[in-house]
Amino acid sequence: xxxxxxxxxxxxxxxxxxxxxxxxxxxxxxxxxxxxxxxxxxxxxxxxxxxxxxxxxxxxxxxxxxxxxxxxxxxxxxxxxxxxxxxxxxxxxxxxxxxxxxxxxxxxxxxxxxxxx
Numbered sequence: 001x002x003x004x005x006x007x008x009x010x011x012x013x014x015x016x017x018x019x020x021x022x023x024x025x026x027x028x029x030x031x032x033x034x035x036x037x038x039x040x041x042x043x044x045x046x047x048x049x050x051x052x053x054x055x056x057x058x059x060x061x062x063x064x065x066x067x068x069x070x071x072x073x074x075x076x077x078x079x080x081x082x083x084x085x086x087x088x089x090x091x092x093x094x095x096x097x098x099x100x101x102x103x104x105x106x107x108x109x110x111x112x113x114x115x116x117x
Contacts, residue, residue: 007110010034011102014075017042019108021055022077029078031055033091035068056087056101060094071095074116075102083114092116 007015014032017040022030027044031054034040043058053061056076063071074091076083083101091099097117104110 007102010038011073011075011100014040014073015077015102015104015108015110018055018075018077019104019106022106027055029055029076029080031059031074031076033059033063033068033074033094034072035063036070036072037068038072039063039066039068041066041068054084054087056083057090060090064094068094071099073100073102075104077104077106077108079106082112088114088116 014034017032018030021042021044025044029045032040032042041059041062043055045055046053046058071094095116099116101114102110103112
């Protein structure tokens, strides 16, 4: 576990945004990404009959649709212990293999910091 108060303030911000999206929408996951200009994109899990996207892939898609050219960091709030490879690949596609992916529990405590690679 990582003491969330020890996080960089911008990383703490995306964890907080991801946590808020999860709680506000009553979805299994919330995610937030930060682009190269510092803009953030926040999303929850999408679970329609015809479309299923994780919160992280949805946040990455929102960043792309808004014109982001790169990602600095990503955060996911989830009950899961890790992030699926497909989610990390989406972050890697827009960011790089070294882009950090913070995995936090529902209480906002960061349990792991992975890389997109």
